[in-house]
Amino acid sequence: MTKVHSSSLAPELEKEIRSIVGAKNFFIDKIGITKVLNQRSRSRPIIVDEENRSDFSAVVLPETTAQASGVVRALYDSGVAMVPYGGGTGLMGGVLSLSANVCVSMRKMNKILDVDKVAKTFVVQSGVILGDLEKELNRSSLILGHDPWSRSYATIGGSIASDGVGYLGGRLGSIRNQVLGLEVVLPSGEIIRTKAVEHSSAGIDLKQIFIGSEGTLGLITEATMRAYPYPERTKIIGYCFENFQKGHKAVLALHEKGVCPSSLDLDENRRNITDPREPGETRLHLVFSGLRGEVDALQKEAQRIISRYAKSRISKTDTDQYWAERHKIADMVLGGGSRRHRTGNGSSFDYLHVSLPANAVSIFRKRCLELAKTYGVEVVNLGLWHGPNMFSSALHADGANYVESRQKLMFILDHLLKYAQTKGGSMEYCHGVGVKLVHLMGSEHGNSLKLMDAIKNTIDPKGLMNPGKVFPRSQP
Ligand SMILES: Cc1cc2nc3c(=O)[nH]c(=O)nc-3n(C[C@H](O)[C@H](O)[C@H](O)COP(=O)(O)OP(=O)(O)OC[C@H]3O[C@@H](n4cnc5c(N)ncnc54)[C@H](O)[C@@H]3O)c2cc1C
Known part of the structure; x- marks a missing residue:
């Protein structure tokens, strides 16, 4: 590094x-x-x-x-x-x-400054923890909308700075869609406030350059955001499929028909997906939430479509448990006070979250499995989140020691991320770039990166705001 x-x-x-x-x-x-x-x-x-x-x-x-x-x-x-x-x-x-x-x-800086139940907006300092905000909004019959696995630990400022996506992203998209206005301390110390309105066509929408900029352009100190009404009804349904391909077809059919669930989670799980002899299954969970009538109508239509592809229904007990325990993994990883990419002395674990054109998912999955097989890496999970574009995978590699297994994994991941870029996709859909992906920003953005650099240089000419992240040229 x-x-x-x-x-x-x-x-x-x-x-x-x-x-x-x-x-x-x-x-x-x-x-x-x-x-x-x-x-x-x-x-x-x-x-x-x-x-x-x-x-x-x-x-x-x-x-x-x-x-x-x-x-x-x-x-x-x-x-x-x-x-x-x-x-x-x-x-x-x-x-x-x-x-x-x-x-x-x-x-x-963790104060909730205002909640407006009628306007369905709130104003917060950026250090507020998402889970705390959710509870406060619920008291006014509102929900935050942004619901990542890590909501008990992540802040609103960090989520805006990474343009995160949560469990309700199927209908609501990333947190970007919720931001109405931002207060930002620029690297010079100057404070700017972008206008917090629903719509404005009066010039460039400046808040957008800070969303997803990962603290490289300024310190977000306050946000004015949209909230959503507490849903009248929430229904969770789940299906098992013989294989990923059938589940994928069901997701495409839902998308084609315009059935948009609040949450969609297609998950192919096997100890090693590259080995077809390994037992495993592909599961789809759909969550519909909103007004009673719309939830019932969407659920009915989804059931009609999916029954053409599914092998069986998942029981209500299991789907309810899936939803109730959706933040559990973050509690396991973060609650313990450490986060490791190692699973043992000579083994490593990592993941990718790429955004792909819908028609590139099958070929990308194939490439992922072929490459993993060639290099003896295990693919332990593959999935789609919220629709036919957001593709994720978790990989596990063994080696003589940690460095060896890590290098093997990084080689494969880099190859796959570049492959996603060549297919017209993006190398990451919700966690940002940080230091981990900074070396791939050139292939991600081409000559647009020059414009991004110019923006960075204008706002932070000394390169002192979170150096070495996002912008490859902020490294000497
Ligand atoms: C187990 C686990 C599960 C996760 N699940 C999800 C998920 O479902 N969806 C998702 O999107 N992400 C997820 N994440 C990633 C992470 O939780 C999110 O990126 C989260 O939004 C980061 O918030 P944070 O407050 O922890 O930010 P930090 O980690 O503190 O910071 C993230 C970036 O934002 C910058 N930053 C932080 N605060 C500010 C500020 N006030 N102004 C300017 N820049 C700032 C930092 O410099 C850094 O570059 C998960 C992480 C873990 C460990």
Whole structure:
């Protein structure tokens, strides 16, 4: 991994930051930094990736936008690189310090400022945990809409910065669709507020450049967002298929007919999918939620379509359990306080989440299985989320040691991600780029990357805002 921007804090800078946020919100010693980054906040740990444990030179926890602006300005003027930090659950290394950067943790900017039941909007500071916000909105008969596996740990700011997709993304899409307006502290410390309106054709919609920019263009401090009415009815149905192909056909048929569930999850599960002798099955879960009448109508139509392809129905007990336990994996991974890509001494595990044109899914799956077989890698899961475009896979590799198995896996993943790009797809549909995929940004965007670089250089000419992430040229 490339090291960028070496920095150590000058005593005057330390003094200035301490005067802005107070001593209780500023940590420069190793023990203090580690404690803050691992501290459990209402049993919610901030997770730092085990393999690339950060070496921040300081952690600052602003409580207000004015404090955040003062801190960012002071760091920028002193030429010190900084990393915005939400819940630390990002999977792409977006919150890693690639050198002795300063961590600007949003944990204390966690206030819900307004909920408007009639307008169905809310205003929050960016460090609010999604799960806390969900509970608060439910009190006003609203739902957040963005419901990722990691909702008990991730923040609204981190989710906007990664343009995340959650379990209700079938109908609602990514979190981008919910953002009405943003307050952002630019690298210079200047505070901008984009207009929080439903529709505007008065010039460029500036909030869009911060959504999905992974903290590289500024610190999101506040968001005004759309909420959704608490559904009158939620129905979950599930089916088993003989194989992935039949499940895939059912998904395409639903899409063709315009049956759009709130959530769609097609999952091919076998110990090793490259080996057809392994026992396993393909399951489809559909969730319909909304007004009673529309839920009933959609469910009826979906049942009619899917019965042509399915082998059997999944019992109501099992489908209810699937939905009730949808966040469990995050609790297992994040609740334990560590996140590993290792499964043993000589084995590695990783995943891909590519966005493909619907007609490229079959050929991509085939390539995935062929390549895995050639290199002796196990494909343990394949699936589609929310429709015929978002394709994911989990892979597992063994080797003489961890480095060997990891290299094998990374080689295959890079090949597949590039293959998705050549098929007109995108290498990632919801977790961002971070450091993990930065080397593939050129093949992802072609000459459009020059325009992205120009935007980055205009907003952050010194390259101090989350360096080494998203923009390949932000690495020397
Ligand atoms: C088990 C597990 C399950 C997951 N499931 C999902 C899922 O279903 N859907 C999904 O989309 N993601 C999922 N993720 C990924 C992750 O939870 C999301 O990307 C989440 O939105 C990150 O939020 P965070 O607050 O933890 O951000 P962080 O990890 O803290 O930060 C992510 C990026 O955003 C930047 N950032 C954070 N806060 C701000 C801010 N206020 N202003 C500017 N930049 C900021 C950071 O610098 C970093 O680049 C999962 C992760 C795990 C570990």
